[in-house]
Amino acid sequence: MRQALAGFAELLGRYNARATFPVTAAALGRHPAVLRDLLRCAPAVELAVHGHRHTDLAALSDAEQAAEIGQAMALFRANGIPFVGFRAPYLRWNDRLLAALEGAGLWYDSSQCLLWPVIDEDALAPEQREGLQLLCDFCQPRPAEAFPALPFWINNLLEIPVSLPDDELLVERLRLRDGTRLAAVWGAALELCHRRGELFVLQLHPERFPLCAGALEALLQRARGLRPSVWLASLRDVTVWWREKRALHVELTPRGAEEWEVVAEGPGRGVLLVRGTAGEVESTPWGQGYRMVSQRRFTLRAEDRPCVGISSAAPLELLQFLADQGYVLEVSDRAAGYSVYLDRDAFSPPDMLPLLEEIEAAPGPLVRWARWPGGAGSALAITGDVDALTVWDYLVRPFEG
Ligand SMILES: [Zn+2]
Known part of the structure; x- marks a missing residue:
């Protein structure tokens, strides 16, 4: 994982791109040095809170949600890791969670999602269609044909929707492992987003970086060629601008x-x-x-x-x-x-x-x-959720709850 993060940061650096990695606090607490090294070597990377444990926060009571957020923020602070934003594990959120995030003083949330119409559903095999359906049932993405991919205020919390398809949907559910095809899907979504002048928030879990590096590079190249230009920003940058433009x-x-x-x-x-x-x-x-x-x-x-x-x-x-x-x-x-x-x-x-x-x-x-x-005519924010930092973290993840 350390290598994947380093490779990810190196590629971002070559394109002057900025990125946000939401990190589960329990994993951070076990390996703070890995993340401190990352921040030191890659100043364009921002970390955000991705829960304390990697658990469905929407299923918890108000008090449990507040405790999870409070513990996670305390662990970030205890390890000297700066943060201003949040993304919910599994993109599972509800209004109570958003209110708790605002109450905790967080600036932004990036848990709501929308799906760009770049998957040819007719061409999917039955098991791929089932995978897509499962994800839609679970995350409930809004269709990008009907909703803009733009940040919006929920009181004082800025909601910054994630753009799907992400690496999870393409690689795990649709079994797309070919870099050229991944690049074509993300490139098509970026073009649609750019035409409407909106914000493409890519989700690429760093553990899949070795598989998706070529597709990410192709996306950054495509962004570089678009006019008006595409603003490469972290989610924190987006929030700062959304405040500044007032x-x-x-x-x-x-x-x-x-x-x-x-x-x-x-x-x-x-x-x-x-x-x-x-x-x-x-x-x-x-x-x-x-x-x-x-x-x-x-x-x-x-x-x-x-x-x-x-x-x-x-x-x-x-x-x-x-x-x-x-x-x-x-x-x-x-x-x-x-x-x-x-x-x-x-x-x-x-x-x-x-x-x-x-x-x-x-x-x-x-x-x-x-x-x-x-x-700039549109914006691109690269994000990558870090649910775990070692194989050990993956193994203990189901038992943390
Ligand atoms: Zn996650």
Whole structure:
């Protein structure tokens, strides 16, 4: 396992990629030196808490969940391993668990999952289809055709969904052992994700790194070739950015007929995009019809206000979700005069994707922030759960409960 982790970190290093390894605290407690060495040699790697024992936390009572999380965090701290995030063993979570994580002061959770439509189910043998069904029953992934692969706030906890298929599904359930085919599946999912400007959170257990190294390298190469660029981030990086972007702000002031002064403020990593408007401002092509503007104060010509108008009946969660995507919002009960106007009094996760599609399909001019920092068009986070560090750990895992 030490070798697999070292090889994994070496490959990440060659691509300037960052990664998150969620580690079961009981395994960490038995081999802290392995993980401390890893952090010392690979500064781009972040560790996260993956439970105390590798057990189904959703099956536990409130008090048991709190005890598992508390013990795990205490072991990380006692061994001097920094952490801010969490992933549940077997991706098994419930609302009580998420509340307990938030209560424990964790910044993010990455236990919910969604499945990209990159497996040709008709081509599967019966036992492969059964394997896929078992995993879907167990982890209940949301279909990526209906939900965006994007982080979202649950109170103060950022949920960062994992993208499936992961190595477990492909290698164990579907018996795909061929590196070229693994690379093709992950590459196809990355392309779909990039087209929608979302976040691909790859799950590759380090113990399968020797088998999947070629596929991971092919994925990183493919990411490197995409435009706009793909932001390579750890889950901690994603959370820091999701917090940082709250300071992004745009003020639109009318300056004569059909002319708007734009004043943008916020962190330097924020990139301003404009579409469908003429003006004096210097810009460079970006993607999806947008152009990138490096100035923070300029004027634009547009008939209507080039932002998203939204009715005062809209719930706060909706405003938060749209602001997180970089849209410039104005609450108004007058639909007239806005490039895009949304009149909604309810919002839930199934509304996310249709709303984004509606805004992007609207023809009007728009000023917005890019969703990702530095002008990236999408993001890729490599993650790998470390359930055990030696064969011994694997053997004792079932008896820890
Ligand atoms: Zn695990």
